Amino acid sequence: MAIAGPAGEALRSLTEDQVKFIKTLPKAELHAHLNGSIPISVLQDLAREYVSSGAPPVSETGLSNEAIQAAMNRLLDGPTLDEISHFFTLFPAIYALTSTPEALARATRAVLSEFLDGEYPQCTYLELRSTPKETLTMSREKYVRVVLGELARYGVQRVGLVVSLDRRMGEDVLRECLDVAKKLKGEGEPVVGVDLCGDPMAGDMASFQKYFEEAKSAGLGVTLHIAETVNNPASETLQLLSFSPDRLGHATFLDDVAKKLVAEQNTCVEICLTSNLLCKTVPTLDDHHINHYLRENHPIAICTDDILPFRTSLVGEYALLMAQPPLGFGMSEDELIQVGTRDIVLIGPELPSHLHKQNKEEQEDDIDKITSIRPVIPSEPLNATKPADDEEDDEDDYVPALPPDMVAMRSAGPSNSVLPTSTQSSSNSSTSKRVVGPSLPSYPPTYDPMFHSSYAEDDDDDDDFGPKPLPAGVRHAETDAVKEFMEREERRRKEAEEAAKPKALKRDEWMLVPPTSSDLLGNLDPTKLKARQFSRSTAPAVKKQDNSLWTETPAERQQRLADEVSGKKRRAADPKVEEESDERKRRRMDEDVIRKGVDEYTQKRRGPALMAQHAASGKAEPSKDKEGGIWDHSRDMSLGGRLMDDEKRGKLVREAAGLGDRFGTAKSGGFL
Numbered sequence: 001m002a003i004a005g006p007a008g009e010a011l012r013s014l015t016e017d018q019v020k021f022i023k024t025l026p027k028a029e030l031h032a033h034l035n036g037s038i039p040i041s042v043l044q045d046l047a048r049e050y051v052s053s054g055a056p057p058v059s060e061t062g063l064s065n066e067a068i069q070a071a072m073n074r075l076l077d078g079p080t081l082d083e084i085s086h087f088f089t090l091f092p093a094i095y096a097l098t099s100t101p102e103a104l105a106r107a108t109r110a111v112l113s114e115f116l117d118g119e120y121p122q123c124t125y126l127e128l129r130s131t132p133k134e135t136l137t138m139s140r141e142k143y144v145r146v147v148l149g150e151l152a153r154y155g156v157q158r159v160g161l162v163v164s165l166d167r168r169m170g171e172d173v174l175r176e177c178l179d180v181a182k183k184l185k186g187e188g189e190p191v192v193g194v195d196l197c198g199d200p201m202a203g204d205m206a207s208f209q210k211y212f213e214e215a216k217s218a219g220l221g222v223t224l225h226i227a228e229t230v231n232n233p234a235s236e237t238l239q240l241l242s243f244s245p246d247r248l249g250h251a252t253f254l255d256d257v258a259k260k261l262v263a264e265q266n267t268c269v270e271i272c273l274t275s276n277l278l279c280k281t282v283p284t285l286d287d288h289h290i291n292h293y294l295r296e297n298h299p300i301a302i303c304t305d306d307i308l309p310f311r312t313s314l315v316g317e318y319a320l321l322m323a324q325p326p327l328g329f330g331m332s333e334d335e336l337i338q339v340g341t342r343d344i345v346l347i348g349p350e351l352p353s354h355l356h357k358q359n360k361e362e363q364e365d366d367i368d369k370i371t372s373i374r375p376v377i378p379s380e381p382l383n384a385t386k387p388a389d390d391e392e393d394d395e396d397d398y399v400p401a402l403p404p405d406m407v408a409m410r411s412a413g414p415s416n417s418v419l420p421t422s423t424q425s426s427s428n429s430s431t432s433k434r435v436v437g438p439s440l441p442s443y444p445p446t447y448d449p450m451f452h453s454s455y456a457e458d459d460d461d462d463d464d465f466g467p468k469p470l471p472a473g474v475r476h477a478e479t480d481a482v483k484e485f486m487e488r489e490e491r492r493r494k495e496a497e498e499a500a501k502p503k504a505l506k507r508d509e510w511m512l513v514p515p516t517s518s519d520l521l522g523n524l525d526p527t528k529l530k531a532r533q534f535s536r537s538t539a540p541a542v543k544k545q546d547n548s549l550w551t552e553t554p555a556e557r558q559q560r561l562a563d564e565v566s567g568k569k570r571r572a573a574d575p576k577v578e579e580e581s582d583e584r585k586r587r588r589m590d591e592d593v594i595r596k597g598v599d600e601y602t603q604k605r606r607g608p609a610l611m612a613q614h615a616a617s618g619k620a621e622p623s624k625d626k627e628g629g630i631w632d633h634s635r636d637m638s639l640g641g642r643l644m645d646d647e648k649r650g651k652l653v654r655e656a657a658g659l660g661d662r663f664g665t666a667k668s669g670g671f672l
């Protein structure tokens with residue numbers, strides 16, 4: 001296919017040797033859309049057949065012959081796109097031409113041949129992706145089966161299929177596509193993962209989450225087109241990162257938070273240079289986000305995206321890396337080896353380590369031997385899409401091994417690289433068990449260049465403190481930093497919300513609960529009953545004060561009153577009935593004896609009281625009541641007169657006689 005545009009210019013600026021180096025460099029293509037990669041000559045054939053088929057002017061997909069012709073002309077000229085949304089208008093015509101099983105099979109065969117055949121295949125391993133479509137003659141399952149039928153010609157070591165989920169899909173179509181992917185993977189087909197693609201501004205990503213989670217649990221890899229345009233909101237990017245993707249498509253507009261997360265997760269980014277330039281999401285190579293990832297020594301994979309409209313190839317994309325600025329990045333051969341083969345993360349195959357090569361010399365050996373080590377079409381029958389019986393005992397062998405030359409380059413370390421060095425350790429062996437889904441990165445979980453370089457060099461771990469890092473190539477598969485980050489953020493948000501709320505005033509406990517003992521409380525009566533008597537004692541009224549009445553609730557109060565009425569409890573206000581102690585009894589009896597003695601002595605020495613004497617003399621006088629007239633002064637005004645009857649008089653006399661008793665004893669009731 002003719003290479004034009006930026007990739008064409010870069011390619012033309014390279015020497016023959018440089019071009020040969022790129023062509024023979026083992027490469028993996030991990031981001032290629034089937035319908036965007038059909039060679040133009042094949043599409044022209046399909047268009048001619050479509051127009052001359054005598055079918056009515058409107059095809060089953062609703063496109064007229066004229067519309068097909070116009071689209072073909074656009075593709076032949078090399079479409080100019082004002083913005084990325086124009087890019088998607090190219091596809092209805094292409095879809096019309098690949099809407100039958102036969103046409104789809106032809107198109108797929110041509111795409112596979114473009115990438116994998118020839119003296120210098122574009123790549124040694126291809127992950128082709130396509131969106132299952134339903135047409136008049138194909139169900140979505142049939143669509144995927146037709147594509148897989150063509151993949152089977154190359155075998156699982158050279159190609160795998162990623163099922164794309166379009167951002168415009170509704171839930172029922174998403175469900176159907178995912179079920180198809182799972183089903184065919186279950187049948188042993190090389191369905192290695194799922195992708196999120198389509199118009200970057202379409203769809204609500206919240207409804208996609210469960211499908212990608214389900215895909216992951218089914219052992220499928222996940223790659224997502226993410227932050228492809230400046231208009232993709234940061235919140236959507238974070239949401240997509242929370243799906244725990246294994247790889248990211250484009251990742252052009254990550255903000256600092258997203259960049260940090262991607263760095264922490266060490267997620268491989270699929271870089272499509274020409275695609276970004278032609279869709280105008282990136283103005284120049286100088287502005288391209290690849291610069292950020294190169295600086296950070298972050299894993300990237302160089303890819304083509306859609307070689308049909310972008311008129312590029314994988315060789316063209318590598319030419320952009322190697323060409324001198326401003327046509328390219330001016331990378332050396334060593335840097336190309338490092339970028340192209342070492343850091344990529346395949347969703348499918350894992351790399352046997354015995355084939356890893358360490359430096360450029362070994363790489364050159366490989367290049368000289370390229371024809372001999374280039375993978376050959378597997379010997380199994382072309383239509384053998386199911387695992388062979390003799391693989392039964394290797395029950396973990398879900399994904400294919402890389403072809404030997406790909407493997408050889410995976411760990412090759414550059415000898416004079418100007419890129420940040422990262423040490424590659426051969427963590428995998430050809431005998432090791434396969435990993436379902438993404439392969440493991442080649443360095444410790446949290447990437448730190450400082451730590452990284454010392455990690456491989458320092459054999460002596462005597463002085464190491466803290467937990468040992470995981471072996472090279474192993475990462476915390478279960479650690480979901482995005483999830484943790486989101487949870488942390490949520491917690492922080494809730495705390496801030498809580499702090500912002502007006503606080504309900506609350507009294508300290510000391511204000512609500514009375515102290516256990518205090519003189520003040522000892523003298524107060526919570527029942528509010530009025531005192532009826534003077535206090536009879538100087539001793540503290542109650543030693544152990546029950547203050548529960550101070551804090552009782554209305555319900556408790558009701559219960560207490562009910563208990564008091566029913567006699568279950570003594571009245572809270574009743575003074576405590578204290579048992580008279582023996583000591584007090586004795587004292588009282590002693591006082592009675594003394595009082596008796598004093599009375600007898602007084603009686604004897606003083607004689608009868610004046611009152612008694614007077615009463616005795618009065619008894620002898622005869623009563624004048626009946627004999628006197630109506631008014632007699634001495635009779636009527638005397639103590640025995642009419643103003644006071646006998647009863648009143650008697651009471652008065654008794655009280656007067658006891659007058660001395662009231663003050664006769666001390667407060668305690670005894671004699672002084």
Ligand SMILES: CNc1ncnc2c1ncn2[C@@H]1O[C@H](COP(=O)(O)O)[C@@H](O)[C@H]1O
Pocket residue numbers: 033034035036087091129130131164166197198199200225228275279305306
């Ligand atoms: C420019 N970058 C891109 N961004 C987003 N989606 C893209 C894309 N390039 C291609 N596609 C997606 O791939 C489909 C074509 O291949 P398949 O029919 O699946 O084989 C396009 O319709 C689009 O949805």
